[in-house]
Amino acid sequence: MKSRWSLIAFDMDGVLVDYTSSWTWVHDHFDIDNEETLLSYIQGRIDDMEFMRQDIKKWLDVKKDICRNDLETILEPVPIIDGISSTVDALQSSGAKVVIVSGGLDITAKQIANEHGFDDYIANSVECDPSGVLTGEGILRVDLTNKGAALRRFQQLYGIDEMSTVSIGNSFVDVSMFALSGLSIAFNPIDEHVKKNANIIINSKDIRDILPHILE
Numbered sequence: 001m002k003s004r005w006s007l008i009a010f011d012m013d014g015v016l017v018d019y020t021s022s023w024t025w026v027h028d029h030f031d032i033d034n035e036e037t038l039l040s041y042i043q044g045r046i047d048d049m050e051f052m053r054q055d056i057k058k059w060l061d062v063k064k065d066i067c068r069n070d071l072e073t074i075l076e077p078v079p080i081i082d083g084i085s086s087t088v089d090a091l092q093s094s095g096a097k098v099v100i101v102s103g104g105l106d107i108t109a110k111q112i113a114n115e116h117g118f119d120d121y122i123a124n125s126v127e128c129d130p131s132g133v134l135t136g137e138g139i140l141r142v143d144l145t146n147k148g149a150a151l152r153r154f155q156q157l158y159g160i161d162e163m164s165t166v167s168i169g170n171s172f173v174d175v176s177m178f179a180l181s182g183l184s185i186a187f188n189p190i191d192e193h194v195k196k197n198a199n200i201i202i203n204s205k206d207i208r209d210i211l212p213h214i215l216e
């Protein structure tokens with residue numbers, strides 16, 4: 001099937017990952033509550049870097065020599081939504097590039113991107129020293145207050161315009177991607193803002209349910 005859409009950008013946490021977020025998965029593994037940090041961030045008292053720093057510090061307080069390898073092991077069983085591989089296949093067969101744009105952890109983004117054949121991904125990360133131990137700093141590639149900037153990089157990389165772009169997200173942070181897309185899909189939306197700004201709202205346990213709206 002042919003499609004008028006050339007770039008399909010997926011948010012990861014809550015869309016491809018069937019859990020609140022990859023960060024939250026690690027917090028829950030360590031039995032950590034980051035509600036206060038999250039509130040500080042939402043209220044604008046801390047920025048993205050400080051948000052990551054405070055989250056990582058909580059992990060290091062539990063396990064002081066935690067490595068990227070440990071995080072890979074912790075994140076390995078993170079639940080993912082059904083139908084990703086066939087969705088990516090169908091979209092690529094229609095001629096589109098298929099990418100992940102995530103404020104989540106790149107460990108999970110890389111795993112999903114490789115396993116399911118995405119063209120590329122961009123996500124945030126943790127800084128490690130040469131032996132792989134976390135330094136306590138995050139690596140910011142996707143600013144949650146402007147995910148659209150990360151989407152723009154893919155549009156420029158592939159030479160694809162906004163009107164040929166589809167973005168799929170589940171929360172208010174994805175609205176900045178919607179603003180740069182000809183078609184926006186709120187998938188299992190968690191807030192009113194994302195619903196209000198989406199062209200289509202889908203609630204489903206299977207990501208393949210987006211396909212009829214993209215492929216003609």
Ligand SMILES: [Mg+2]
Nearest residue numbers: 011013014170
């Ligand atoms: Mg999300």
